[in-house]
Amino acid sequence: MDQQPAKLSKDLEYQYLMEGLNASVSKHLLDEHFTLVAANDRYYELFGYTKEEYERRFHNRPDLFFKDSPDEWNNLCAVVIDALENNKGGYEYIGRMKHKNGTKLWIRITAVFIDEYVNGSQISYSIMSDMTSVMQTKIEKDVIQDNFPGLIAKYRLTKDSLSFLDGNQSFYDFFNQKRSFHLEDLKTSEALHEVIEVLPLLRQGKNAAFTISPTNHSKEQCFLKIHAQCIDWVDNDPVYLLIYTDVTEITKKNKQLEEYNQT
Numbered sequence: 001m002d003q004q005p006a007k008l009s010k011d012l013e014y015q016y017l018m019e020g021l022n023a024s025v026s027k028h029l030l031d032e033h034f035t036l037v038a039a040n041d042r043y044y045e046l047f048g049y050t051k052e053e054y055e056r057r058f059h060n061r062p063d064l065f066f067k068d069s070p071d072e073w074n075n076l077c078a079v080v081i082d083a084l085e086n087n088k089g090g091y092e093y094i095g096r097m098k099h100k101n102g103t104k105l106w107i108r109i110t111a112v113f114i115d116e117y118v119n120g121s122q123i124s125y126s127i128m129s130d131m132t133s134v135m136q137t138k139i140e141k142d143v144i145q146d147n148f149p150g151l152i153a154k155y156r157l158t159k160d161s162l163s164f165l166d167g168n169q170s171f172y173d174f175f176n177q178k179r180s181f182h183l184e185d186l187k188t189s190e191a192l193h194e195v196i197e198v199l200p201l202l203r204q205g206k207n208a209a210f211t212i213s214p215t216n217h218s219k220e221q222c223f224l225k226i227h228a229q230c231i232d233w234v235d236n237d238p239v240y241l242l243i244y245t246d247v248t249e250i251t252k253k254n255k256q257l258e259e260y261n262q263t
Contacts (some may be wrong), residue, residue, distance in 0.1 A: 003178075007164065013100075023042060023127050023129060024043040024126075024127065025043065025127055026038070026043045026128070027039065033062065037060075037123070039051075043128070046105075046107075046128060047065075047099050047100055048100030062170045065097075068098065072097070075093075075095055079091050079122075083093070083113070089112060090110070090124075092110050092111075093109045102235045102236035103232075104205075104233035105131075105133040106132045106134070109126050110127045110128075111124050111125065111127075115184070117230075117250045123222070132197065137228070140231055151170045152170070153167040154240065154241055155180075155242060156234060156238075156240075157238050157240065159237075160183055160184075161180060162181045162183065164178045167238070174244075175216060176217035177217075188211075191213045191214045191215070192212050195210065198210050198228075200214040208228045210228075211251075221248075223251040224244045224246060224248075225244070228241070229241050
């Protein structure tokens, strides 16, 4: 009887801590499912679910939450396993997690391991924060720095089109227009058919490199090498930053050399 008030006080302290922090806080078992033991409301709100929806859909198993993102799940597991095997006492991880609306968020997890076990599995406490805007800005900056100079444009790949979102001044100067493409039109365009070939990769949000041969603002045929990197997701549609490098001169010289060698 004497211990009951102390236990109640500890439980209330824990509840106030979980709900009082202005961040997603969760308690997990370090088992094969990373089972969710408890979480505050912000944990569920971060991904667009109510507690009831989350429990009904994922049964408090983050491995089921990551079912459609196996690479992300494997990356997270590798970080957790490394922390456990090397007695680090916790870990920090930044990766992609899917919101209920289909958008993929960049999430930072900061976790600590405590000396408490349930059914043989150690307990971990995690704080998660949304890093999407920060990471998107960083990725765009890194891509531009790594691939510059070149034309730069941003596209959203929908079911039916490659929709233009934005471009830098060099892009506008080169083409003198905004450029969106219906995917059926790409199939019949000899200048852009290579886009169709890499669509399976692009739909998965994977990086790709390919060459197209459109006409510029002067109606002259050109050859552009494109590096495409996925920087965001909107309603399950990947958003890409495309870096164009003009390889017209070198391509024409190579063609001339090939024709010469064939004579």
